[in-house]
Amino acid sequence: MDDFRDKLRANLDVVEKRITNACARAGRKRSEVTLVAVTKTITPGIAALLPELGVLDLGENRPQELWRKAAILPNNVHWHLIGHLQRNKVEKTLPLVHLIHSIDNARLLRSLEQEDRSTDVLLEVNVSGESSKQGFAPTEVMQLVPILRELKQVHIRGLMTMAPLQNAEACRPTFAGLRHLRDRLREQGLTAIEHLSMGMSNDFEVAIEEGATFVRLGSVLFEGVS
Numbered sequence: 001m002d003d004f005r006d007k008l009r010a011n012l013d014v015v016e017k018r019i020t021n022a023c024a025r026a027g028r029k030r031s032e033v034t035l036v037a038v039t040k041t042i043t044p045g046i047a048a049l050l051p052e053l054g055v056l057d058l059g060e061n062r063p064q065e066l067w068r069k070a071a072i073l074p075n076n077v078h079w080h081l082i083g084h085l086q087r088n089k090v091e092k093t094l095p096l097v098h099l100i101h102s103i104d105n106a107r108l109l110r111s112l113e114q115e116d117r118s119t120d121v122l123l124e125v126n127v128s129g130e131s132s133k134q135g136f137a138p139t140e141v142m143q144l145v146p147i148l149r150e151l152k153q154v155h156i157r158g159l160m161t162m163a164p165l166q167n168a169e170a171c172r173p174t175f176a177g178l179r180h181l182r183d184r185l186r187e188q189g190l191t192a193i194e195h196l197s198m199g200m201s202n203d204f205e206v207a208i209e210e211g212a213t214f215v216r217l218g219s220v221l222f223e224g225v226s
């Protein structure tokens with residue numbers, strides 16, 4: 001475990017420098033970007049090293065795995081759900097999550113609105129238009145504006161996207177597209193929509209240059225750790 005801890009600490013140092021440099025290039029403050037460590041490929045035992053090393057924002061793409069790890073890890077962890085949430089898993093998931101990044105359909109939004117608690121969420125947007133990707137088309141999001149305005153229990157805090165699996169520079173238009181969509185929603189008076197969850201191991205620096213406030217990183221953190 002000590003070897004794993006040292007390797008993880010070294011990886012975190014490298015990632016931290018890369019985030020800091022990307023912020024500097026973009027004239028942004030480091031504090032504007034939150035690193036979400038995506039723990040889907042690692043065991044709960046290794047994931048538990050993260051809060052010890054000061055990383056308190058952890059992400060899982062499957063609700064069941066989030067439940068499993070949340071039951072084991074300390075409760076100062078902020079859990080981020082970054083994958084599809086089935087409506088039959090809403091009740092069990094909501095008390096555990098800090099932020100759901102992956103609201104990808106209007107029925108799910110309605111289910112969350114009916115729950116007896118308030119929930120912070122991001123809308124997942126398929127900016128690149130690939131048929132394999134989940135999420136709303138940008139035009140669908142604009143059509144949802146009247147519905148978004150009426151929500152009471154669901155707080156839409158921003159947007160999330162997955163870039164195409166290409167080199168980082170090729171992802172830049174996708175990230176810029178998400179930022180433009182956010183700005184259009186804000187012009188419509190939806191000023192609570194501020195966050196942009198975008199950027200993974202292959203492309204997070206470009207995402208930060210384009211305005212990411214959450215980067216979701218897995219493989220770059222856990223290379224050599226598991």
Ligand SMILES: *Cc1c(COP(=O)(O)O)cnc(C)c1O
Pocket residue numbers: 038040061082083162200201202216217218219220
């Ligand atoms: C797995 C995953 C990530 C992390 O991907 P890496 O390329 O390993 O950094 C980010 N976002 C989502 C939605 C994921 O499923």
